[in-house]
Amino acid sequence: MRRRAMSHNPYLVSAKHRPRAFREMKKSGSLPQKSKKSKYRTQKRRINRLDRDYTKRQEGKLWLPTHIWHAKRFHMINKWGYRIAKTTTNKGARAAYRGSKNESVLYDSSYLIPIQISGEEDKIISFMRGVSSSECRSVGNFLYINGTREGEISICDIDGNLVCPVKFFWKPKSQQSDRILFLWIHPSSLNDVRETLDCFDSDGIKISYKDREFSRFELIGPKSGKVLRNILSEVESSQDMRLEKCLSVRPSSLPSGAILGLTVHDPRIKRNTRKRNIKSNPRHFLNWSEEWSQSSWDSPEHIMQLQQKNINDPDTPISDLESSISQVLLVQIPGNNNSYGSGWAIHIHHSWSMAFWTSLVYAGGRAIGLDEHRHIHFEKGRLYFPFDYPSTKAYKNEAAFTSSILEELWLKKPKSKRVNYEKLNILSPFQIPWDIQFGPYEVWSKPLGELDEATKEELQNSATRLLIPVLYWLDNGGTLLKEMARIYLKGEVVGFVTSAAYSFQYGKCKGVGYCCSTVFDNNNFQNVKIRNITSQFYHDVNIQPIL
Numbered sequence: 225m226r227r228r229a230m231s232h233n234p235y236l237v238s239a240k241h242r243p244r245a246f247r248e249m250k251k252s253g254s255l256p257q258k259s260k261k262s263k264y265r266t267q268k269r270r271i272n273r274l275d276r277d278y279t280k281r282q283e284g285k286l287w288l289p290t291h292i293w294h295a296k297r298f299h300m301i302n303k304w305g306y307r308i309a310k311t312t313t314n315k316g317a318r319a320a321y322r323g324s325k326n327e328s329v330l331y332d333s334s335y336l337i338p339i340q341i342s343g344e345e346d347k348i349i350s351f352m353r354g355v356s357s358s359e360c361r362s363v364g365n366f367l368y369i370n371g372t373r374e375g376e377i378s379i380c381d382i383d384g385n386l387v388c389p390v391k392f393f394w395k396p397k398s399q400q401s402d403r404i405l406f407l408w409i410h411p412s413s414l415n416d417v418r419e420t421l422d423c424f425d426s427d428g429i430k431i432s433y434k435d436r437e438f439s440r441f442e443l444i445g446p447k448s449g450k451v452l453r454n455i456l457s458e459v460e461s462s463q464d465m466r467l468e469k470c471l472s473v474r475p476s477s478l479p480s481g482a483i484l485g486l487t488v489h490d491p492r493i494k495r496n497t498r499k500r501n502i503k504s505n506p507r508h509f510l511n512w513s514e515e516w517s518q519s520s521w522d523s524p525e526h527i528m529q530l531q532q533k534n535i536n537d538p539d540t541p542i543s544d545l546e547s548s549i550s551q552v553l554l555v556q557i558p559g560n561n562n563s564y565g566s567g568w569a570i571h572i573h574h575s576w577s578m579a580f581w582t583s584l585v586y587a588g589g590r591a592i593g594l595d596e597h598r599h600i601h602f603e604k605g606r607l608y609f610p611f612d613y614p615s616t617k618a619y620k621n622e623a624a625f626t627s628s629i630l631e632e633l634w635l636k637k638p639k640s641k642r643v644n645y646e647k648l649n650i651l652s653p654f655q656i657p658w659d660i661q662f663g664p665y666e667v668w669s670k671p672l673g674e675l676d677e678a679t680k681e682e683l684q685n686s687a688t689r690l691l692i693p694v695l696y697w698l699d700n701g702g703t704l705l706k707e708m709a710r711i712y713l714k715g716e717v718v719g720f721v722t723s724a725a726y727s728f729q730y731g732k733c734k735g736v737g738y739c740c741s742t743v744f745d746n747n748n749f750q751n752v753k754i755r756n757i758t759s760q761f762y763h764d765v766n767i768q769p770i771l
Contacts (some may be wrong), residue, residue: 237665288334289439289577298593304411305567306335309593320596321603321728325564330589330596333569334577337414338438339407343429345369348405355379359669363392363405371396374555374569376483378669381416382423382602386615386667388413390542393483393555409441412610412618412654439577442557443589444567444600446474452554452568454587455491455580459549475556476563489581550576564729565604602736603729605695605770612693612722612736614658615667627655643758650757656708656720662689668741669693669771689740693770696721696754703763704718705735705754711743712753713763718743721754736770743767 232254234245267273278287285307294300298309309332312320315665325327341348349364357378361367368375369396379387388410395404409417421431443451458467470484513732552572559566572580585591592600601608631654634642646651651660660664668690696705704726711719719739727734735754743749753762 225658286436288332288579289574290332290334293578293581294332294591297591301594303594304335306411308335311593311595312591316592317596317599317679318728320590320592321599323590323592324444324600324603325729326446328443328451328567328589329592329596329600330581330584331442331444331592331666332581333441333442333597334439335411336408336440337411339409339417339436340432340434341405341407342402342427342432344401345403347428348403351376351424351426351429352405355420357386357669363394368392368394368693370394371502372483373479374483379413379417379420381420386613387416387420388616388618389609390417393481396485408770410609410618412621413616416617417558437574439572439574439580441570441572441581441584442567442597443570444557444565445583446476446563447588448475448565448567449473451584451587451589452570455583456488456552457492457494459489470554474563474566475568476559476562476566478556480556482556486552486554488550488552488580490548491580494583550580560604560606561728565600565606598723598727600630602723602725602734603727605736607693607736607770608723614656614691614722614738615665630654648757648760650710653708653757656722658720661717661720662691663691663692664741667691667693667738690742691719691738692744694719694737694743695737695768695770696724696737696765697727697730698733698754698763698765700763703733705733706756706758709735709737709754710755711737711739711765711767712755713743713748713751718752739767744769 232249234249236244236766237245241266257760285302285305287307288294291300291307294309297313299305299311299312299313303310320329327656339352339580343400345364349362356363357380360377361375363369363375363377365375367373374391374393376389377390378389381387390410391408394405395406397403407575453468454473456467456471461467466484550572555568555569555571557565557567561592570580570584598608598611607613610616610622613619614623634654644652651657666688696711698705705721705724707724709720709721709723710717719737721735721737723737724735726732739752743752749767752765752767754765755762
């Protein structure tokens with residue numbers, strides 16, 4: 225009989241009594257099975273095993289080309305069907321703002337899905353007029369039709385409801401009669417956009433989705449041109465020195481959405497060279513030439529060449545690097561009135577992603593995540609999709625997901641530690657009750673001066689509330705606005721805050737949200753108050769429309 229203190233592992237029994245222990249355990253059926261020998265790490269990290277492991281880990285969400293690099297340095301989240309970098313692992317919120325203001329920050333927005341629409345020019349323009357809002361500039365506007373500028377329009381469904389804002393640009397005219405229009409769609413609205421495009425007549429045009437074929441990086445900051453000059457070198461230098469002229473000035477000095485097409489050498493050739501201290505002229509405004517937007521960035525023969533050489537292999541010889549070339553499309557990102565937030569958007573083929581990303585980081589670009597990118601738009605005073613577009617399905621899906629998480633965290637706390645929203649008279653603490661508070665509503669996207677009395681009377685007769693996107697800020701410090709804060713006018717809720725944070729640019733708390741048009745009648749905005757959902761104190765707030 226075995227003692228209670230005796231181990232049930234027969235190999236721990238003394239060698240003298242071990243055979244007897246094996247016989248007794250065999251009779252009782254408790255003989256331990258031999259465990260499989262674990263593989264060494266070098267065996268687990270072989271290429272064929274890694275490929276299978278990475279493919280298995282991407283079930284339910286896709287990885288961006290820079291995922292491995294980000295996963296070692298950022299907190300990752302599942303968002304919109306992708307695995308996206310949320311925020312850096314170090315405390316870098318203030319450093320990210322300083323980088324976007326004085327240096328250059330780098331963001332991977334490759335989750336945006338390009339849609340290619342090809343066909344006759346008149347048919348494409350007619351088709352896009354049907355699917356886009358009439359309040360936006362048409363894709364056939366003279367600023368965009370030659371392929372020299374990037375524009376932005378709003379896609380609307382067949383009932384006129386907003387689906388999502390999209391960026392677009394034309395491919396420059398060629399000898400072929402057909403034209404090509406590129407749209408960049410947010411993945412949260414991809415299905416809605418697909419349904420909308422299918423509802424309209426598309427005879428004579430071809431719509432193709434280029435998912436995971438192109439990558440898009442955003443360099444934001446006044447020294448973005450300096451970072452690009454440290455890694456880009458044209459294969460055939462132009463006589464007008466277009467690359468040097470465009471990248472030697474601040475991005476805010478260029479026309480809004482200007483496009484620059486380049487054919488460049490492998491960026492890793494110049495990556496290990498010493499960073500050059502290139503001075504830029506911030507006051508110089510560049511005279512733009514339409515010829516600079518001509519590009520062959522989608523040339524199929526170069527794409528085949530890159531796939532055969534496997535350029536992402538770190539052991540690639542220098543001779544292959546010198547012979548490999550890439551097509552790059554640079555698009556100017558406009559800033560606000562203070563030139564904050566301007567930069568360059570870099571469009572490259574999917575296979576070149578890591579080669580360009582690591583080169584941009586080594587050249588001085590500071591990598592940021594989704595939270596920092598959203599905060600930059602917040603500092604610019606711009607709405608960020610889908611978090612600041614309450615009339616879209618993408619926002620409602622995002623709000624429902626966030627609401628479930630907040631409610632779960634609230635229920636985990638004991639009753640004595642929970643916020644009593646009932647006493648604070650908060651109707652819906654985890655999600656903004658747009659429909660309950662306002663009923664049927666419409667978002668106004670035109671300048672406030674175009675809101676005439678006839679339009680107001682028409683909306684009042686139809687019992688539709690008109691919501692206007694606004695910017696809030698507090699003059700007095702010490703109070704931090706939070707999302708879902710309520711806006712009051714004479715004791716009545718007239719608006720909500722969709723995004724709020726401390727503004728490093730202005731040194732005070734700011735918020736972005738929506739309020740009723742009645743706030744701007746008879747100078748009522750001077751009597752507006754604001755209150756967080758977890759507080760019972762009302763604060764005076766300044767308000768300004770975002771139009």
